[in-house]
Amino acid sequence: MTTTLVYARNSDSPGAQSSARNIKVSSRLAPQIYLGHISTANATSKAVVVKCAGQLQRDATGRLQGPWKEWQAVRHLRNVSKSHRNVVQVFDTFVQRSHVYVVMEHCARGDLLTDLMATQPESRLAQSHALRIVLHLARGLRFLHDTCNLAHRDVSLENVFVTRDGVYKLGDFGLSTRADTRASGCVGKTQYVAPEVVAEVSYDPVTADVWSLGILLFMLLTGAPLLEFASPVSPE
Numbered sequence: 001m002t003t004t005l006v007y008a009r010n011s012d013s014p015g016a017q018s019s020a021r022n023i024k025v026s027s028r029l030a031p032q033i034y035l036g037h038i039s040t041a042n043a044t045s046k047a048v049v050v051k052c053a054g055q056l057q058r059d060a061t062g063r064l065q066g067p068w069k070e071w072q073a074v075r076h077l078r079n080v081s082k083s084h085r086n087v088v089q090v091f092d093t094f095v096q097r098s099h100v101y102v103v104m105e106h107c108a109r110g111d112l113l114t115d116l117m118a119t120q121p122e123s124r125l126a127q128s129h130a131l132r133i134v135l136h137l138a139r140g141l142r143f144l145h146d147t148c149n150l151a152h153r154d155v156s157l158e159n160v161f162v163t164r165d166g167v168y169k170l171g172d173f174g175l176s177t178r179a180d181t182r183a184s185g186c187v188g189k190t191q192y193v194a195p196e197v198v199a200e201v202s203y204d205p206v207t208a209d210v211w212s213l214g215i216l217l218f219m220l221l222t223g224a225p226l227l228e229f230a231s232p233v234s235p236e
Helices: 068-079 111-118 128-148 205-222
Strands: 003-010 019-030 033-039 045-055 092-094 099-105 160-162 168-170
Touching: 019 045, 068 092, 068 099, 111 160, 128 168, 128 205
Parallel strands: none
Antiparallel strands: 003 019, 019 033, 033 045, 045 099, 092 099, 160 168
16 A cells, blocks of 8 residues: 655644645554655655544534544644654644544554563563653653643553654543643543543543553553552542
């Protein structure tokens, strides 16, 4: 499979200057996620990931539905003046035929769950290795919370990505929300969500991210989740 995707850069940013860009899509990494290559200024090719986040639609009141929050989050990340080595970099976003596409950094070793299954015969990591991973992710979360005003809300092994050099990065912002406002609704993977999220009451999404990171550390050290589902009335 090789095809060329042509889009206008900055086409979803009013007032920004648009320019055409081509991506040569070579293979599918997962459903709606593809490996592609773009030309750089020095005539070389750079690997990128292209994600089709879904189709934007409007409800009866005219409000946008579908991947609206993810689109907003990745546009914000793209426009932040500086990137962070522990957050997957967003290069571009665009909309074609009402579908939202995200062009982002390619991490050669894939997601952390897949990487651990391929490289770790034992299900548990040494403490030093686990702490190194979590330190990377804590730095990425701090950047999201403090600099980008974003709470991730889906911190998990599947949403951590690993570069060829062993740098760990947070990615997949489909459930993210503003960090400075209360959130509601039970979102995220059941083994990682905080009790207040399960309770479906108003909660601080930043502290919920910290809970999820703690669960991830527990899983790295033990090879198993702390709980299958956090009870809102449980002392745990």
